[in-house]
Amino acid sequence: MSLHIGDTAPDFTVDTTAGPITLHEWAKGSWVFFFSHPADFTPVCTTEMGMTARLAGEFERRNVKPLGLSTDTVEEHRAWICDVDETQGVSLQFPIVADPDLTIARSYDMIHPGQSETAAVRSVFIIDPDMKIRLTMTYPMSVGRNFDEILRVIDSLQLGDRAxxxxxxxxxxxxxxxxxxxxxxxxxxxxxxxxxxxxxxxxxxxxxx
CATH class of the missing domain: 3.30.1020.10 (Antioxidant, Horf6; Chain A, domain2)
Known part of the structure; x- marks a missing residue:
């Protein structure tokens, strides 16, 4: 399934490190930074999760809820969070979606067979409080995201809406x-x-x- 800017973000109910969530209900009028990573216990992903946790205050100030995803299980996520906290000097609090059957990854076109048949590429979806997709970005597995750019585009979208x-x-x-x-x-x-x-x-x- 190919999702476009302006589409309604597909809703889902899923288990996460923070317990079960239903996307549209969980967002509750907030913006969402929904992002996928290829696998737990991998180096680039560890730095990205650490940076997301480190920027918790910046996301909160913008009324943005981070939501991670990979095709690993909740148990694997929770074990890995200990490594993220230890190596990155953070306390990761945002939920990470478990998608071992690839259902959500496929619905959001996060599985690119040229990269992997089972692991998600580094996708980014910025979703507004009306659950509309406002921005998409896709990075290869070997390239970590630029979080200054993620915050910049959120600032631009929010200022554009307001002014x-x-x-x-x-x-x-x-x-x-x-x-x-x-x-x-x-x-x-x-x-x-x-x-x-x-x-x-x-x-x-x-x-x-």
Whole structure:
């Protein structure tokens, strides 16, 4: 199954390291950072789980719930968390989905046969409070994710929803933003009383808090 931006994230009920959850009910109005890793007790995955745990406060500040997944069992996850905590200097609290029968991994297109028939690639789904998929990223098994980028795109999506703006290449919080062409100049003057700069009729920039 191929999922696209704007699709409703498929719901599921599953066992996790925090007990059974149903995705849509568990999210409860929060954003979700849903990400898969190939296998427990592997080096790159250990660093990614540690970084997710280390950034717990950053995710909470953004109203984002992390949710991991691999095709290992809950028992394997729980044993591995001890290694993650020990080697990464963290206390991992977010749930990790157990998907040994590959049901969820397949529904989210996390199994790429060119990489593995049984282990998930490093997929990322950013899901909003309406359970809509807002961003997808897929990394090969050998490449750990850039968590600065994950936080950056969450910031961009949330600011865009709040202020009706888009963000340019390499945008970081506090930087100049773009007024979408769908907003005319008259409406832009009302929405952005701080003013804006017109570079081209289709390229207008401003700053928002």
């Amino acid at each position: 009706r703006i888009a963000t340019p290449a390499n945008w970081t919080p506090g930087g100049e933003v773009i007024i979408p062409p769908s907003i005319g100049d008259e409406e832009a003057r009302r929405l952005f009383p701080q003013g804006f700069t017109t570079i081209k009729p289709y390229l207008r920039t401003t700053h928002v808090n």
